[in-house]
Amino acid sequence: xxxYRRTLFKILGLTAAGSSLPGCEREVHNLVPYLLPDGDIVPxxxxxxxTTCQECEAGCGTIVRVMEGRAKKIEGNPTHPVNEGKLCxxxxxxxxxxxxxxxxxxxxRREGKRGQGQFRPITWEExxxxxxxxxxxxxxxxxxxTRPVTGTLASLLTTMMDSLSGRLVMYxxxxxxxxxxxxxxxxxxxxxxxxxxxxxxxxxxFGTPFLEHWLSPVSFGVAxxxxxxxxxxxxxxxxxxxxRLSLTASNADRWIPLRPGTEGLLAMGIGQVLLRDGLTxxxxxxxxxxxxxxxxxxxxxxxxxxxxxxxxxxxxxxxLSSASAPLIMGGGPAAAQTNGTTTLILINALNVMIxxxxxxxxxxxxxxxxxxxxxxxxxxxxERTLMDxxxxxxxxxxxxxxxxxxxxxxxxxxxxxxxxxxxxAQFIVSFSPFLDDSTLMADLILPDHDPLESWGDHVHHxxxxxxxxxxxQPVVRALYDTKPIGDVWLDVAxxxxxxxxxxxxxxxxxxxxxxxxxxxxxxxxxxRSFETRWKETLQEGGVWPSTIPHxxxxxxxxSVTYKPPQFLGNSSDYPLYCYPYPSLGLHDGRGANxxxxxxxxxxxxxxxxxxxxxxxxxxxxxxxxxxxxxxxxTSDYGSIDASVMVFPGLHPDMIAVPMGQGHRAYGRYAKxxxxxxxxxxxxxxxxxxxxxATGGTRVRVERIKGGSQLPMLEQSGKNPVLGRLQExxxx
Amino acid sequence: xxxxxxxxxxxxxxxxxxxxxxxxxxxxxxxxxEACVVACHAENNIRISGEEEAAEGRAINWIRIERYWExxxxxxxxxxxxxxxxxxxxxxxxxxxxxxxSYHTPEGLxxxxxxxxxxxxxxxxxxxxxxxxxxxxxxxxxxxxxxxxNPDVSVRSGGVMEKCTFCVQRIRSGKEAAxxxxxxxxxxxxxxxxxxxxxxxxxxxGDRNDPDSRVSHLKKSRRGFHLxxxxxxxxxxxxxxxxxx
Numbered sequence: 001x002x003x004y005r006r007t008l009f010k011i012l013g014l015t016a017a018g019s020s021l022p023g024c025e026r027e028v029h030n031l032v033p034y035l036l037p038d039g040d041i042v043p044x045x046x047x048x049x050x051t052t053c054q055e056c057e058a059g060c061g062t063i064v065r066v067m068e069g070r071a072k073k074i075e076g077n078p079t080h081p082v083n084e085g086k087l088c089x090x091x092x093x094x095x096x097x098x099x100x101x102x103x104x105x106x107x108x109r110r111e112g113k114r115g116q117g118q119f120r121p122i123t124w125e126e127x128x129x130x131x132x133x134x135x136x137x138x139x140x141x142x143x144x145x146t147r148p149v150t151g152t153l154a155s156l157l158t159t160m161m162d163s164l165s166g167r168l169v170m171y172x173x174x175x176x177x178x179x180x181x182x183x184x185x186x187x188x189x190x191x192x193x194x195x196x197x198x199x200x201x202x203x204x205x206f207g208t209p210f211l212e213h214w215l216s217p218v219s220f221g222v223a224x225x226x227x228x229x230x231x232x233x234x235x236x237x238x239x240x241x242x243x244r245l246s247l248t249a250s251n252a253d254r255w256i257p258l259r260p261g262t263e264g265l266l267a268m269g270i271g272q273v274l275l276r277d278g279l280t281x282x283x284x285x286x287x288x289x290x291x292x293x294x295x296x297x298x299x300x301x302x303x304x305x306x307x308x309x310x311x312x313x314x315x316x317x318x319x320l321s322s323a324s325a326p327l328i329m330g331g332g333p334a335a336a337q338t339n340g341t342t343t344l345i346l347i348n349a350l351n352v353m354i355x356x357x358x359x360x361x362x363x364x365x366x367x368x369x370x371x372x373x374x375x376x377x378x379x380x381x382x383e384r385t386l387m388d389x390x391x392x393x394x395x396x397x398x399x400x401x402x403x404x405x406x407x408x409x410x411x412x413x414x415x416x417x418x419x420x421x422x423x424x425a426q427f428i429v430s431f432s433p434f435l436d437d438s439t440l441m442a443d444l445i446l447p448d449h450d451p452l453e454s455w456g457d458h459v460h461h462x463x464x465x466x467x468x469x470x471x472x473q474p475v476v477r478a479l480y481d482t483k484p485i486g487d488v489w490l491d492v493a494x495x496x497x498x499x500x501x502x503x504x505x506x507x508x509x510x511x512x513x514x515x516x517x518x519x520x521x522x523x524x525x526x527x528r529s530f531e532t533r534w535k536e537t538l539q540e541g542g543v544w545p546s547t548i549p550h551x552x553x554x555x556x557x558x559s560v561t562y563k564p565p566q567f568l569g570n571s572s573d574y575p576l577y578c579y580p581y582p583s584l585g586l587h588d589g590r591g592a593n594x595x596x597x598x599x600x601x602x603x604x605x606x607x608x609x610x611x612x613x614x615x616x617x618x619x620x621x622x623x624x625x626x627x628x629x630x631x632x633x634t635s636d637y638g639s640i641d642a643s644v645m646v647f648p649g650l651h652p653d654m655i656a657v658p659m660g661q662g663h664r665a666y667g668r669y670a671k672x673x674x675x676x677x678x679x680x681x682x683x684x685x686x687x688x689x690x691x692x693a694t695g696g697t698r699v700r701v702e703r704i705k706g707g708s709q710l711p712m713l714e715q716s717g718k719n720p721v722l723g724r725l726q727e728x729x730x731x
Numbered sequence: 732x733x734x735x736x737x738x739x740x741x742x743x744x745x746x747x748x749x750x751x752x753x754x755x756x757x758x759x760x761x762x763x764x765e766a767c768v769v770a771c772h773a774e775n776n777i778r779i780s781g782e783e784e785a786a787e788g789r790a791i792n793w794i795r796i797e798r799y800w801e802x803x804x805x806x807x808x809x810x811x812x813x814x815x816x817x818x819x820x821x822x823x824x825x826x827x828x829x830x831x832x833s834y835h836t837p838e839g840l841x842x843x844x845x846x847x848x849x850x851x852x853x854x855x856x857x858x859x860x861x862x863x864x865x866x867x868x869x870x871x872x873x874x875x876x877x878x879x880x881n882p883d884v885s886v887r888s889g890g891v892m893e894k895c896t897f898c899v900q901r902i903r904s905g906k907e908a909a910x911x912x913x914x915x916x917x918x919x920x921x922x923x924x925x926x927x928x929x930x931x932x933x934x935x936x937g938d939r940n941d942p943d944s945r946v947s948h949l950k951k952s953r954r955g956f957h958l959x960x961x962x963x964x965x966x967x968x969x970x971x972x973x974x975x976x
Contacts, residue, residue: 221930
């Protein structure tokens with residue numbers, strides 16, 4: 001009994017310890033049940049805390065239900081402008097990151113050879129002093145590869161790496177570098193616009209997987225609901241152009257498959273018809289340059305190369321011109337080719353032609369706003385930049401590698417030989433909370449807190465309709481002997497002293513965060529104290545003004561020449577295009593250690609807990625392959641074995657493989673499960689952006705023996721869950 | 732789609748109860764993103780089945796996204812259909828239960844009393860929507876995943892049938908909150924986990940007895956239909972047809 005009471009007091013101590021954890025108490029969160037004033041914890045009654053989702057770069061506002069010090073459920077923050085109270089599957093599964101059985105529970109030092117996976121627990125003091133020693137030994141030779149971070153953490157890491165003359169590389173495999181490059185050339189800004197889908201009445205999308213993982217999927221989901229059924233008399237129409245019928249494409253009114261890599265050509269055809277039939281909003285001064293670009297190739301050739309009929313091209317052009325608020329988006333597979341930037345520039349030009357720039361229901365940029373944090377953001381790196389980094393390690397100008405929640409050995413194709421970095425690095429420090437494929441190679445692991453245990457903030461400057469700055473707060477006390485990465489860097493700055501110590505006078509990352517926010521929250525003369533405003537900000541989950549000043553963009557028509565996509569591998573040995581796509585649940589693999597996401601059936605194939613190869617039924621028939629057969633996919637760079645799913649919505653000259661499986665490490669749910677399609681890809685780049693052309697490799701498929709059955713929700717003949725409704729005429 | 736006179740009778744039978752919980756699924760909004768599926772697992776302590784059990788068809792989902800392919804390449808279409816327990820007014824699962832584990836609440840919920848259930852699975856056999864799922868084994872969570880479990884929802888042991896409850900725990904607490912203030916539950920105040928998470932707002936939940944609730948309005952839509960209407964189960968879930976060009 002006594003033990004029970006003590007445990008209870010321990011739990012109570014959590015909230016008593018902090019006005020640091022203000023719950024939601026304001027009227028504005030009335031949508032949320034169980035409102036409680038701060039600090040009043042009653043066993044059996046939940047508190048809700050606002051924070052920010054960090055499962056992808058969108059940074060949706062969340063509220064977390066906490067009972068007796070344990071996080072129970074994550075939901076969208078109803079007042080947050082990005083996701084309006086909604087949350088995706090991956091955001092919900094963040095709880096299984098926090099309570100993951102394979103989380104690293106404290107600092108570790110490598111024993112035995114690199115990559116053997118033998119580590120011994122050490123104290124933080126041992127870990128930090130060894131790290132400081134390494135920084136001193138390899139002065140000026142540090143590098144850090146991190147997932148994209150924003151806000152205060154981004155500026156801290158930038159400051160640190162600057163002071164150490166190090167190099168900070170933020171990498172995200174679906175970071176849409178190509179889109180940023182194309183936008184810079186077309187619009188003069190790398191900031192991505194707000195796509196005002198909710199107010200558009202016609203959407204033409206070139207491959208953008210905006211209902212799956214593209215940029216800010218929940219925000220797009222909310223807008224999509226409004227686009228379809230949110231207005232009394234208007235139902236938006238939606239056309240998707242891409243070689244594989246993705247989840248997004250399956251929602252379209254019309255799916256137009258085309259030959260991979262010819263999206264730009266199709267855009268040229270549509271533009272040509274718009275110009276020919278006088279359907280554009282262009283000023284006469286602009287007309288000439290657009291004419292030059294868009295009339296370079298005849299419509300007949302375009303139709304033959306894209307495999308889209310001239311009638312279909314003309315129809316789209318006329319639909320665009322008759323819609324009152326048409327919108328065009330391009331990205332995803334359309335950008336994942338060697339001509340990605342050119343393709344997107346042509347698509348951007350179409351938006352100019354239909355007058356979508358700055359229009360309601362079109363593309364909008366907001367004025368740059370005062371931010372609580374410096375936007376010393378180095379920007380996202382392309383794969384080419386990572387190759388530069390690898391070269392620096394090879395040449396010895398870099399020696400000390402830091403990894404933060406980035407797993408380049410898993411997400412990059414082995415053909416890029418990024419393991420050079422690991423081979424040449426004298427010392428590798430990882431801050432990852434999990435033993436992922438890259439952290440397995442580390443010499444020292446200083447695991448970060450889970451985002452639900454951490455302070456932080458998030459700057460929304462891309463794709464958002466209003467400027468917003470979100471805050472993250474710890475909603476539960478740290479489970480293990482881990483330390484937040486910000487605290488660890490500040491500690492090291494103090495140990496190193498000198499100029500670095502002076503630039504980092506804060507004791508903890510929390511102090512730094514508050515000092516940053518103080519400047520903003522007290523700027524607008526408010527009679528209330530900073531502490532009051534800060535507490536309100538934490539309750540709200542951030543700050544976002546209600547008025548939206550729009551930024552004027554003067555688009556240009558950069559001179560572009562359409563180039564056909566280049567593929568690695570000749571078409572006689574390798575007759576099929578390979579298309580790896582980010583899985584809905586696992587994304588690029590970071591979700592693979594969460595059992596909810598492993599067991600989440602893929603919406604199109606209903607596959608779970610594994611990998612598969614998608615083939616067009618006709619192609620499969622031609623190769624004598626039946627559904628469920630085991631096949632080997634081979635390219636010039638590697639091969640994978642998996643079972644076949646016949647996929648009716650796939651270009652016949654193509655195979656598609658979901659990404660996210662095939663980990664060598666990353667815990668019990670991910671390790672050794674399925675295959676990683678990245679092993680097939682060769683080093684093929686989009687020249688202008690330096691991005692890897694993930695659609696730019698050719699493969700062949702052959703049947704092999706053996707194999708095991710992939711779990712599927714759809715079980716024909718055995719447990720007919722699906723199909724029964726259709727048979728009985730339910731639909 | 733059609734107004735069934737019998738269904739109207741059902742409502743009048745239940746007029747004594749202040750609430751009649753119903754759901755509307757707008758297929759023109761549903762994108763198939765499966766946010767609802769994970770939300771449901773998190774809220775309702777649904778077991779993690781694992782690869783082997785999933786391969787046997789024993790993975791448990793209270794809500795699932797069914798997808799239907801139509802046509803051949805290139806004229807191929809996919810339709811998504813979220814399916815959960817339809818909370819039928821004339822539920823085929825109820826009369827077959829020998830121990831009254833499956834019964835109808837006055838508020839129109841098709842309830843499953845876990846500690847009455849003896850696992851004969853007659854209800855599961857009789858459910859045309861395959862909404863009921865059986866626990867062949869005791870559930871297991873690798874530590875510390877169980878820290879996440881929702882204390883408002885009981886964990887089901889092996890040998891018990893389970894299914895969607897419309898998040899009855901949320902309905903209860905919503906009703907309690909309203910009762911304390913001496914009022915009826917407001918429309919939108921109670922949201923099951925799937926409805927709460929749905930990015931496109933394809934799922935709508937509310938009180939059919941409130942003529943002004945969104946559910947009552949949407950039920951009258953000309954796009955409305957029920958799954959397997961011909962069976963006469965009178966489901967509490969109304970689907971709104973997806974439009975096409």
